[in-house]
Amino acid sequence: MSNCRYLINSCIHQTYGILDFRTTPSSKTRSYYVRCQNSFDQTLDGENGGNRKLKILIAGGGIGGLVLALAAKHEGFEVRVFEKDLSAVRGEGQHRGPIQLVSSALEVLEAIDENVAKQIKEAGCVTGNRTTGYADGLSGEWITKFDLSSPAVSRGLPLTLVICRMALQDILLNAVGLDIVRNKSKVVDFLEDPSKVTVILEDGQQYDGDVLVGADGIWSKVRAKLFGEREAKYSTYTSYSGVTNFVPPYIDSVAYRIFLGLNQCFVATDVGNGKIQWFANHKEQPMSNDPPEGKKKRLLQKFGNWCPEVVTLIQKTPESMILRRDIYDRDMMYTWGAGRVTLLGDAAHPMQPNLGQGGCMAIEDCYQLIHELVQASESDSNVQISEEIVLALRRYANKRLWRVGLVFAASRFASKMLASYKPYIEFKIGPLAHLLTQRITHPAIPVFRAFLQICLPKFMAWITAGHGLCLKRERNQCKVQDRKQP
Numbered sequence: 358m359s360n361c362r363y364l365i366n367s368c369i370h371q372t373y374g375i376l377d378f379r380t381t382p383s384s385k386t387r388s389y390y391v392r393c394q395n396s397f398d399q400t401l402d403g404e405n406g407g408n409r410k411l412k413i414l415i416a417g418g419g420i421g422g423l424v425l426a427l428a429a430k431h432e433g434f435e436v437r438v439f440e441k442d443l444s445a446v447r448g449e450g451q452h453r454g455p456i457q458l459v460s461s462a463l464e465v466l467e468a469i470d471e472n473v474a475k476q477i478k479e480a481g482c483v484t485g486n487r488t489t490g491y492a493d494g495l496s497g498e499w500i501t502k503f504d505l506s507s508p509a510v511s512r513g514l515p516l517t518l519v520i521c522r523m524a525l526q527d528i529l530l531n532a533v534g535l536d537i538v539r540n541k542s543k544v545v546d547f548l549e550d551p552s553k554v555t556v557i558l559e560d561g562q563q564y565d566g567d568v569l570v571g572a573d574g575i576w577s578k579v580r581a582k583l584f585g586e587r588e589a590k591y592s593t594y595t596s597y598s599g600v601t602n603f604v605p606p607y608i609d610s611v612a613y614r615i616f617l618g619l620n621q622c623f624v625a626t627d628v629g630n631g632k633i634q635w636f637a638n639h640k641e642q643p644m645s646n647d648p649p650e651g652k653k654k655r656l657l658q659k660f661g662n663w664c665p666e667v668v669t670l671i672q673k674t675p676e677s678m679i680l681r682r683d684i685y686d687r688d689m690m691y692t693w694g695a696g697r698v699t700l701l702g703d704a705a706h707p708m709q710p711n712l713g714q715g716g717c718m719a720i721e722d723c724y725q726l727i728h729e730l731v732q733a734s735e736s737d738s739n740v741q742i743s744e745e746i747v748l749a750l751r752r753y754a755n756k757r758l759w760r761v762g763l764v765f766a767a768s769r770f771a772s773k774m775l776a777s778y779k780p781y782i783e784f785k786i787g788p789l790a791h792l793l794t795q796r797i798t799h800p801a802i803p804v805f806r807a808f809l810q811i812c813l814p815k816f817m818a819w820i821t822a823g824h825g826l827c828l829k830r831e832r833n834q835c836k837v838q839d840r841k842q843p
Contacts, residue, residue: 410435411734411746414556414566416544417573418443420456420522421702421719423529425572426537428469428727434734437564438533439556441543443526455519455628457613460485460509461824462717465724467515468828473532478515480524482629484612485509485517485821491809494618497664501809508822517821519613519626519634544578547698551743554697568730568746569698572719575687577704583695589685591643592709592772597656597681598636599674605633605666615711616667617778622711623660623667635670636710643683652679684709689765693754697746701726705754706761711771714764714820721824722757728826729753760824767816778805 411434415422418440429436458466458481467474490502505517530538546557547569554569571579575589608627616623620640628634639659647655656671656679689706693699702719733742733749 411568411730412436412566413730414554414564414569415439416556416569416571416577416579417704418530418538418540419572419574419702420525420529420716421723422570422572423526423533423538424466424469424720425570425701425723425726426533427473427529428723429730430533430537431470432727432731434727434730435566436537437566438538439542439544439558439564440538440540441559443530443538443540455626455634456522456525456716457484457517457519457626457713458720459505459517459714459717459821460512460514461820461822462720463515463518464828465720465824465826469724470532473528474515476528477520477525478518480528481518481520482627483516483518484627487612487627488610489613491615491617491813492664494616494621494623494660494663494667497616497666500617500806501813503814503817505817505821508818512822514822519628521628544573546582547579549696549698567697567742568750570726571698571700571704572702574703575685575707577700579698580690580700580704583698583700584690584692587687589687589707592684592686593640594638594684594709594772595641595643595645595681596636596638596684596710597652597679598634599671599679600628600632600634601670601674601678602631603633603670603673604631605669607666614666616663617774618660618663619777619779621659623663625666625670633670635674637671638684638710647681651676652681689762691758691762694750697743697750699726699750699754706765708765708768709772712764712768712820714768717820718761718764721760721826722753724826724828725757726750726753729756764820 413425413429413434413436415426415436415438418438422438422440426436426438458477463474463478466477485505488502489505491500492498493500508514509516542562543559544556545559548555548557549569553565553567555563555565556569557563569579571577571583573579581587611627613626614624616625621638623635623637625633625635637656637660653671653674653676657668660667660671686709687707690700693701693705701722703715705722706718708715708718729749729752730746732752733745
């Protein structure tokens with residue numbers, strides 16, 4: 358035993374570290390071992406580090422990055438957001454149109470900050486109380502409708518709404534604070550060691566933190582550093598978007614409608630204040646040029662034979678209010694990070710806009726990530742804080758993969774559905790060519806419609822009210838469940 362005391366004293370004097378003295382009993386002997394930690398290693402153990410303020414670094418000041426910063430701020434963490442250009446994020450909102458926030462995402466925002474959620478609901482336009490669904494682009498007939506109201510009402514959740522992306526960003530930015538969000542600060546690299554992670558900005562400045570979260574979108578620099586540079590793939594679709602000051606006669610009964618066609622779709626939604634926002638996707642080579650007559654002329658060439666609901670919206674939209682962008686895509690990552698670094702939102706799972714769920718999934722990501730980091734910071738174990746952080750980031754990704762993976766797959770399926778949607782038989786040559794002007798329903802369409810009518814409403818109800826997160830009111834129960842997990 359005297360030799361053990363000598364070893365302990367030597368360890369203390371030589372390293373000025375933290376002592377972890379443990380005994381391991383056995384039936385015949387008792388053995389001892391000593392673990393000496395450098396004094397610069399923070400732990401979560403009692404007075405040496407329990408409930409230590411984590412410092413979270415966020416690359417990207419879009420919706421996901423700002424919601425994460427807001428959640429981290431309310432949990433008492435130190436947080437810093439690095440955005441290369443806030444005005445570009447705002448400008449992107451014009452191209453991408455409004456963002457849909459389903460009931461589950463709104464519930465998460467309420468759990469993070471009730472006042473911010475209230476502002477969002479006041480600025481948005483409720484669509485969950487009216488008809489939503491898919492319709493045939495040529496005839497305008499409904500294929501299937503979603504009930505977004507009943508799942509929300511049954512759980513006491515706010516109704517689904519749409520809100521201008523720029524308005525949403527302004528609300529979040531004001532709540533987070535310009536002292537936390539650094540504009541003109543592009544993250545280009547990072548370094549990691551056992552005790553911290555360091556972000557490197559384009560201008561050479563460096564900042565240290567405990568965690569780095571890449572919320573920098575489909576072109577994520579953090580993702581490229583983690584897993585290597587991989588080019589985004591062109592989705593084969595170009596998207597036009599527009600806003601028109603037009604109130605259609607069906608506005609009180611229909612809020613959001615997706616019109617389907619072969620290699621084309623047209624989405625229209627009420628955004629409030631007497632405005633309709635729409636976007637039109639069609640298959641085309643990337644970076645193709647519009648005719649000299651303008652984008653509206655091109656759209657009427659592509660959609661001019663569609664139902665009156667579609668054609669009227671295009672005609673009522675001024676040329677200056679029509680924007681265009683090519684849609685790019687990436688495969689979903691099933692490993693979201695390494696060490697003290699992880700990804701969030703489009704940086705991890707970029708989604709095509711077919712279901713309008715990209716922003717909602719990012720908001721859910723934020724809550725799950727902060728929940729796991731809170732668990733790590735409250736740990737009363739002797740495990741080093743770096744190990745706790747790594748484990749927390751792994752739990753976050755593992756718990757989100759299933760739901761995000763299903764939504765990602767459904768979004769991909771919806772895109773492929775457009776490539777094969779052919780509602781009518783065409784007789785271009787042969788003895789039946791005289792039937793060219795008649796619309797004869799394709800025999801596969803009734804089966805297709807039955808599938809959508811059975812499966813899609815259930816899937817949308819699950820998206821609307823099934824995030825599966827442990828919100829604050831359920832946190833104690835979640836802690837018990839987490840302890841039971843191996």
